[in-house]
Amino acid sequence: MRKLPRSLRFYVAASTLYAAVVFFAVQFIYTFQLTQSGLLVAQRDSGNVLSSIQIVSFIVWLGISLIAAAVMHRLATALAGAQNAEEEAKTAGEQKEQELGSIFGLSSAIAGPLDLEQIGSYFVAAIRGALPADMTLALIVYDDLLEAFRTVATDGPRSAALREKSYSSVALPAVVRTRVIDHRQSLLLVDDAAHRDMWKKVVEELPALGTAKSFAALPLISRERLVGALLLIGEGTGDLIADKVQLPMIMGQYVAGSIHSALSVKEAEARAEREALVNRVAQRARASLDPEEILRGTVEELAKVLDVSRALVCTGATEDDLAVSYEWDAAGVAPVGIGAKHVPVARLAARLGRTIIVTDVRQDRRFTDPRAAEDVIQQDVMSAAATPIRVGGQLAGALSFSQIDRSREWTADDVRLIEAVAQELRVAITAAEAFERQRTAVVELERLNRAKSDFVSIVSHEFRTPLTGIQGFSEMMASEELTIDEMREYAGDINKDAHRLNRMISEMLDLDKMESGRMQLHRERLDLNAVISDAVDRVRPNAPQHPISLRLDPLVGEMNGDRDKLIQVMANLLSNAVKYSPKGGEIVVSSRAEGGAAHVVVRDHGMGIPKASLETIFERYGRVESAETRHIQGTGLGLPIVRQIVHLHGGTVWAESSVGEGSVFHVTLPRAASGTAAAEAAS
Amino acid sequence: MSKVVFCEDDPMIRKLVRAALRSTSHEVHVAENGKLCLALIDEVRPDVVFSDVMMPEMDGFGVADAMRARPALAHIPIVFMTASVQREQIEECFRHGAAGHLAKPFTMTELRARVAQFFKN
Numbered sequence: 001m002r003k004l005p006r007s008l009r010f011y012v013a014a015s016t017l018y019a020a021v022v023f024f025a026v027q028f029i030y031t032f033q034l035t036q037s038g039l040l041v042a043q044r045d046s047g048n049v050l051s052s053i054q055i056v057s058f059i060v061w062l063g064i065s066l067i068a069a070a071v072m073h074r075l076a077t078a079l080a081g082a083q084n085a086e087e088e089a090k091t092a093g094e095q096k097e098q099e100l101g102s103i104f105g106l107s108s109a110i111a112g113p114l115d116l117e118q119i120g121s122y123f124v125a126a127i128r129g130a131l132p133a134d135m136t137l138a139l140i141v142y143d144d145l146l147e148a149f150r151t152v153a154t155d156g157p158r159s160a161a162l163r164e165k166s167y168s169s170v171a172l173p174a175v176v177r178t179r180v181i182d183h184r185q186s187l188l189l190v191d192d193a194a195h196r197d198m199w200k201k202v203v204e205e206l207p208a209l210g211t212a213k214s215f216a217a218l219p220l221i222s223r224e225r226l227v228g229a230l231l232l233i234g235e236g237t238g239d240l241i242a243d244k245v246q247l248p249m250i251m252g253q254y255v256a257g258s259i260h261s262a263l264s265v266k267e268a269e270a271r272a273e274r275e276a277l278v279n280r281v282a283q284r285a286r287a288s289l290d291p292e293e294i295l296r297g298t299v300e301e302l303a304k305v306l307d308v309s310r311a312l313v314c315t316g317a318t319e320d321d322l323a324v325s326y327e328w329d330a331a332g333v334a335p336v337g338i339g340a341k342h343v344p345v346a347r348l349a350a351r352l353g354r355t356i357i358v359t360d361v362r363q364d365r366r367f368t369d370p371r372a373a374e375d376v377i378q379q380d381v382m383s384a385a386a387t388p389i390r391v392g393g394q395l396a397g398a399l400s401f402s403q404i405d406r407s408r409e410w411t412a413d414d415v416r417l418i419e420a421v422a423q424e425l426r427v428a429i430t431a432a433e434a435f436e437r438q439r440t441a442v443v444e445l446e447r448l449n450r451a452k453s454d455f456v457s458i459v460s461h462e463f464r465t466p467l468t469g470i471q472g473f474s475e476m477m478a479s480e481e482l483t484i485d486e487m488r489e490y491a492g493d494i495n496k497d498a499h500r501l502n503r504m505i506s507e508m509l510d511l512d513k514m515e516s517g518r519m520q521l522h523r524e525r526l527d528l529n530a531v532i533s534d535a536v537d538r539v540r541p542n543a544p545q546h547p548i549s550l551r552l553d554p555l556v557g558e559m560n561g562d563r564d565k566l567i568q569v570m571a572n573l574l575s576n577a578v579k580y581s582p583k584g585g586e587i588v589v590s591s592r593a594e595g596g597a598a599h600v601v602v603r604d605h606g607m608g609i610p611k612a613s614l615e616t617i618f619e620r621y622g623r624v625e626s627a628e629t630r631h632i633q634g635t636g637l638g639l640p641i642v643r644q645i646v647h648l649h650g651g652t653v654w655a656e657s658s659v660g661e662g663s664v665f666h667v668t669l670p671r672a673a674s675g676t677a678a679a680e681a682a683s
Numbered sequence: 684m685s686k687v688v689f690c691e692d693d694p695m696i697r698k699l700v701r702a703a704l705r706s707t708s709h710e711v712h713v714a715e716n717g718k719l720c721l722a723l724i725d726e727v728r729p730d731v732v733f734s735d736v737m738m739p740e741m742d743g744f745g746v747a748d749a750m751r752a753r754p755a756l757a758h759i760p761i762v763f764m765t766a767s768v769q770r771e772q773i774e775e776c777f778r779h780g781a782a783g784h785l786a787k788p789f790t791m792t793e794l795r796a797r798v799a800q801f802f803k804n
Contacts, residue, residue: 457767461737464766468788469695475791476702490702497695 008073015065023058027051102126102251116141116262120153123255128155130247134235136212137248138162139220141228141259144267144411149228158233161208168406173205180217180229186249187217190237209233214240220252222260274417277305281424286431292326294428299399300328302421306414309333309404310381314343315397319350322398333404334380346398349386355419357385357410383408385415387422391430399425451620455636462504466497473497511620511637514644521562521648525672528556528598529591531563535570536589545584546604548574555593558672565645566669572638573602573665580663581606593671597651600667608659617655618643642667685802686710686727690720690734690746691764696787700733703791709798717741721749724756731801732761733785736776747779760801764789 105126120139131137136156140149148168172181175198179187191199191213203209214234220227230252234240281298288294295313303311309330316322324340336342348366349356358364361381383403389396399422473490476482482490513519529552536548570589577587585605592599609617620640646653650670657663687709691697697713704711712727714720717734718741724732732750736743743763750756760782765772768786776784785797 457769457772460768461766464787465693465696468766469693469699471788472696472699472703472791472794476699479791480706486702493695493698 008069008076011072012066012069015069016062019058019061019065022061023054027054102129116152116259116266119255119258119262123251124153124155127248127251131232131244132234132236132239135239136162136233138231138233139228139255140167140231141220141263142226144263144270148406152228156233157235158208158210158212161210162231165208170407173202175202176206176217176229180219181226184219184221184226186219186245187215188240188242188245189215190240192237211235213237216240216245218245218249218252220256220259222253222256225260227256227259227263271413274305274413277301278417278420278424281421281428284428286428288428288432290432294425294432295326298421298425299326302399302417303328303330303401306401306417308401310336310402312336312343312346312400312402313397314346314400316350317395319347319395322347322350325397343386343398343400345381345384345386345402346388346400349400350388350395350398353388353390355385355387355415357415359383359409360407380404382406383410385410385418387418389422389426389429391426391433396426396429451636458636459504459508463501466500466504469497470494470501507637507641511641511644514641514648515620519644519648521565523560523562525558526561526563526566528559528561528566528600528669528671529554531561531566532570532589532591532600535567535574538567538571539574539578542575543578543587546578546581546587548587548589551588551590553590553592556591556598556671557593559598559669560672561649561669562645566649569642569645569667570600570602572642573667576638576665577602577604577606577663580604585662594668596671597668598671600669602665602667603662605662608661609655609657609663610659611657614655614657618653684708684710686712686729687798688720688724688727688729688732689713690715690717690723690732690738690743692716692735692738696735700794703794704798707795707798709802717743717746720746724750724759728755729759731782731798732759733764733798734761736763736765736767736772744775744779747781751780762797 120141123139124137127137134157136154136158138154138159139152141152142148143150143166148166149172150166151162151164154162170177175189176187179185189195189199189202202215206215209215212233213236214232216230216232216234218230218232220229230248232240232245232248280301281294284294284297299311299313310333311328312324313326314322315325322341322343324336324338324343327335327338329335345356345358345361356366358366361384381402381404383406384400385402386398386400388398399418401418473494477487477490510519532552533550536550540548574587574589581587581604583606587605588601588603590601590603592601618639620636643653646667646669651668653665653667655663655665685708687704689697689700689711691700691713692715694715697715701711701713712723712729714723716738720732720734721741724746732746734743734746741749743761747761747763750759750761761780762783762785763776763779763781764785764787765776766787767773773784783797783800785794789797
């Protein structure tokens with residue numbers, strides 16, 4: 001039975017009491033008045049009538065009171081109900097308003113900042129209130145630069161295990177990967193009897209779960225892009241029923257848009273940074289002409305922007321020649337070493353002539369060659385990218401970048417950046433090489449120019465010396481009293497000097513002829529040893545300080561050659577040996593048969609030739625210029641003539657020397673076929 | 684008697700100088716390189732030295748410097764004979780303390796006059 005309200009009970013009691021008081025009052029007054037007036041004759045009868053009238057009226061009064069009470073009770077109940085409903089409606093509205101308020105508050109809070117951490121902390125603060133206090137929540141966001149999910153905000157008892165962590169998509173539990181990341185659906189998982197196995201697996205893959213009993217992963221999607229996920233970890237099995245995750249899900253959608261914007265800004269900044277890098281490379285390339293310097297600065301910068309562990313510049317003209325010529329390593333990364341040749345990724349890029357990217361070396365079929373794979377794994381490389389550098393269609397080298405700590409999905413942006421930088425480097429290297437060539441050419445021109453003016457002064461000196469004789473002797477013959485014998489003698493001297501002048505002029509012309517290919521050899525069959533002896537005989541009288549010894553191999557035999565020119569070769573070598581051993585010393589001339597060639601060696605014990613000049617002495621006017629040689633007369637044409645004549649005969653000539661100990665000149669000349677045969681028969 | 688030392692590596696010029704100065708009263712000594720020349724100067728103590736520049740062993744400048752380094756020879760004038768007419772090379776002669784410069788080829792008259800110049804008094 002419904003309990004009557006107290007006020008109503010009081011009302012019924014009061015009205016009953018009132019009715020009773022009125023009844024007794026009326027009874028008394030009527031009885032007294034009637035008795036006084038004498039109307040009350042038969043007290044008993046009239047009293048009874050009065051009593052019955054009063055009782056009826058009392059009952060009627062009571063009935064009316066009760067009806068009124070009932071009506072009032074109804075009214076009161078209805079009123080109370082209405083009031084209650086109104087109150088209830090008011091509370092529900094407040095709650096909704098609170099939720100909406102937090103959503104609006106969140107959306108206005110996150111509309112401002114573009115910093116992921118800040119957005120994350122607002123988000124966590126906004127949903128915190130709607131979730132049990134012991135629930136752990138974490139917002140993970142896909143970081144394009146890291147190419148992994150990164151925890152940007154977390155709260156709750158297990159947050160320590162989640163804070164500042166990043167998870168590449170392979171590091172997340174498989175079920176999260178497929179359900180949340182690939183299919184973009186919410187995942188709710190509870191540690192109950194039906195899901196025990198799955199739960200165990202997830203805990204294994206995500207140790208941060210620990211002893212928790214329920215887990216939810218909600219995808220955050222904005223404009224078709226999965227920007228991240230909200231992870232919820234509940235300590236009880238019932239913590240994560242669908243109703244409870246509704247608010248976080250709704251808020252998640254608000255937050256996803258902001259995260260998306262923040263990521264876009266970050267990515268745009270990264271892109272701008274990359275473009276700036278390419279610009280800097282181009283600028284540096286224009287500012288510097290030293291390829292080394294360009295490479296160094298660029299590669300280090302590129303490595304930092306790409307956030308790789310190691311960057312290598314390999315140089316080499318062929319795939320097999322590629323060797324590390326510059327290396328940059330991130331802190332704590334063991335270097336490969338300059339000159340290292342195990343650069344399989346760079347090599348593959350060079351072979352294929354395009355950029356190569358390797359996400360995980362150990363799972364890449366292109367590196368199935370066990371040796372190559374071993375090389376890569378030895379360097380602990382997991383991911384790598386390489387691009388060839390080609391200059392003028394020729395391979396010049398390769399850039400190679402590697403990641404040792406993690407596998408990496410190289411993005412199209414990465415590839416574009418690497419290729420853009422390689423392109424700029426190519427331009428830079430081409431320019432630097434062109435400059436270097438130009439510079440070398442200028443240096444060479446300057447050297448030739450100097451050599452030419454030196455030559456002019458040498459030649460004028462050399463020409464003036466015989467001219468002094470010719471002029472002086474002829475002057476004396478013309479103006480002085482001389483005997484006929486003196487006349488003859490002076491005329492002979494004049495003749496000798498004239499010949500000397502003529503020889504010098506012929507030498508110059510000969511060299512010109514030979515160098516321009518207009519020289520004809522007058523070939524005949526000759527005995528090379530005899531030619532050598534002949535030349536030695538001519539030089540000997542002018543070199544009393546230099547004993548010349550001959551060690552001739554009779555097996556050298558005959559050859560086809562120009563006798564005069566070959567004598568000139570030997571005479572030039574011998575007179576050099578004499579001239580450049582001013583302190584005297586033995587000169588040894590030897591010949592030896594070596595297969596189809598004759599090898600002639602002239603060895604002196606003179607001042608020697610610096611290593612750097614061993615080649616240039618064979619060039620026109622390429623005399624070694626030093627304090628020691630300044631006083632030694634020479635036209636700078638002797639050795640160039642030797643080389644020309646030897647080359648015309650199909651032979652070779654080169655020098656070996658150590659300064660202060662002497663020089664050795666080697667000449668090889670082809671022997672006549674029959675001579676070779678005869679020599680072989682003899683041996 | 685006035686003494687002259689000639690230093691010249693070219694045998695023809697040595698012969699020419701001897702012949703040209705034979706008719707004069709000078710006592711002519713010749714050497715074929717700087718080293719021999721210095722020894723000759725030390726031995727003969729000439730009144731004047733005529734020297735070529737480009738020579739083996741020791742060049743003409745070397746001879747001049749060695750003479751300046753020795754008080755007994757420092758006062759002897761030296762004249763360089765060069766085939767070069769380039770200003771810098773002639774200047775270098777004077778930097779090495781030359782008393783004169785004789786350009787090759789020279790005439791006999793010129794040679795005799797340049798020698799005689801040192802014996803005017």
